[in-house]
Amino acid sequence: MNDWARVRADDxxxxxxxxxxxxxxxxSGLLRSPDPAVRDTQAYAVLATWxxxxxxxxxQLTALGNEMVTRFADPExxxxxxxxxxxxxxxxxxxxEPTWVPPFERWYVAEEDLRGYDGKLGxxxxxxxxxxxxxxxxxxxxxxxxxxxxxxxxxxxxPTPYVLRDLEDDRLGYALAVTLTRDDLADTDAVEWLDxxxxxxxxxxxxxxxxxxxxxxxxxxxxxxxxxHGVRLPRGTLARVPYGDQVKAKLAEVIRVVTPYYL
Numbered sequence: 001m002n003d004w005a006r007v008r009a010d011d012x013x014x015x016x017x018x019x020x021x022x023x024x025x026x027x028s029g030l031l032r033s034p035d036p037a038v039r040d041t042q043a044y045a046v047l048a049t050w051x052x053x054x055x056x057x058x059x060q061l062t063a064l065g066n067e068m069v070t071r072f073a074d075p076e077x078x079x080x081x082x083x084x085x086x087x088x089x090x091x092x093x094x095x096x097e098p099t100w101v102p103p104f105e106r107w108y109v110a111e112e113d114l115r116g117y118d119g120k121l122g123x124x125x126x127x128x129x130x131x132x133x134x135x136x137x138x139x140x141x142x143x144x145x146x147x148x149x150x151x152x153x154x155x156x157x158x159p160t161p162y163v164l165r166d167l168e169d170d171r172l173g174y175a176l177a178v179t180l181t182r183d184d185l186a187d188t189d190a191v192e193w194l195d196x197x198x199x200x201x202x203x204x205x206x207x208x209x210x211x212x213x214x215x216x217x218x219x220x221x222x223x224x225x226x227x228x229h230g231v232r233l234p235r236g237t238l239a240r241v242p243y244g245d246q247v248k249a250k251l252a253e254v255i256r257v258v259t260p261y262y263l
Contacts, residue, residue, distance in 0.1 A: 002026060004042040012049040024050075024060060028067060031086065032079040036122025039078060044085060051089040061095040069100050072107035077115075080107065081126045084133035091136050092234070101143060104133060109154045116166030127155070127168035131175040138179030139233070145182040149193035152176045156216040157200050163211045164218070173222025177231045180223075180247060181239040190243045191250040194220075201257040209258070217258050224251045 002015060002023060015023060030043035050056060056064065064086065071083035087100060108130040115124050131152075138148035152172060180190060197216055205213070227241045227248055241247060255262055 004030075004046055007046055008042065012046055012053070014050065014055055020055070021060070024056065024064060028064065031082045032071075032074065032076055034076070034078060034121055039082060040122055044082060047086060048089045051086070051093060054093070058095055061090050061093065062097060065090045065095065065097060065100055069103045072103050077113045077124055077126070078121055080111065081124045081129050084108075084129045088129075088133040088136050091133070091140065096140060096142060098142060101137060101147075104130070104137070105147075105151050108134065108151060109158055112160070114160055114162040114164065114168075116164075116168055125166065125168065127164060128166070128171040130155070131168070131172040134172070135175030135178040136234075138175060139182070141184075145179050145185045146189040146193060148179045149176060149189070152179075153193055153196055153216075156219055157196055157212055160211050160215070164215045169215060169219040170222045173219045174226060174231075176219070176223045177226035177241070178233065178239075180227065180241045181231050181233065183242060185242060187243050187246065190247050194250050194254050197254045198257065201254065213258060217255055220251050220254055221262075224248055224255070227251075 002018070004027075007013065007015065014020065024047070027043045027047045030038050031047070033039040033043065051061065068083040068087045068090075071079050074080050074083075084104065087104070091100075108126075111126045111130070113124065114126055116128065117123055117125075134148050134152060137143045138145055152175060156172070179185075197220070201213060201216070227244050230238045231241060233239050
């Protein structure tokens with residue numbers, strides 16, 4: 001076992017006493033650890049830094065991405081939720097495989113464990129980590145933007161006993177707003193992805209609002225605010241949303257169904 005704490009202390013310098021492939025394999029294995037000190041502050045921190053610095057070759061990044069995709073079916077929640085973080089880092093470098101998208105979509109909408117922080121396991125953040133990858137896919141020219149918008153609203157409307165906390169709604173709201181900056185998004189697609197929300201929210205509850213209703217409204221409020229004030233892309237550029245007025249009007253329509261006093 002490598003001393004990863006020392007690697008971090010040495011500004012993430014790559015050890016020279018072992019092949020890089022072996023080091024990456026060890027880090028990948030540690031991403032499944034239930035110990036947040038091992039998984040988050042060591043394995044993820046080192047691996048994400050190396051990916052960002054270009055330490056791994058394209059072939060190594062592709063192989064690692066393929067491995068992360070298999071994690072979406074892992075029985076351990078922390079293994080599932082750290083997979084999108086590494087995939088996000090990989091795709092952000094320009095390495096992308098179309099086969100990575102469908103497994104992510106299936107996992108994201110179906111994940112049942114939506115805890116943000118667990119006292120024993122540390123940060124899990126399925127919604128937030130998945131949102132980061134959704135936004136990165138949403139900006140990728142090989143991915144249809146409406147595909148990611150539909151995934152986002154599908155995730156929000158999926159029944160759950162869990163009310164989002166720890167800013168998960170803001171992370172997903174940002175991912176949706178980023179996707180909406182795509183210039184190739186058709187005018188109808190820019191608003192029609194919200195139609196399922198209109199249909200679901202149109203039936204007022206008789207015994208209190210379900211958690212997914214609260215999650216949806218809070219996330220879409222964040223999306224509205226970002227569109228209204230400007231969306232800052234991951235590289236720092238401030239981007240406009242094509243059909244921004246139409247999107248805001250549609251968002252207001254959705255939000256008004258539940259909170260008519262709000263807009």
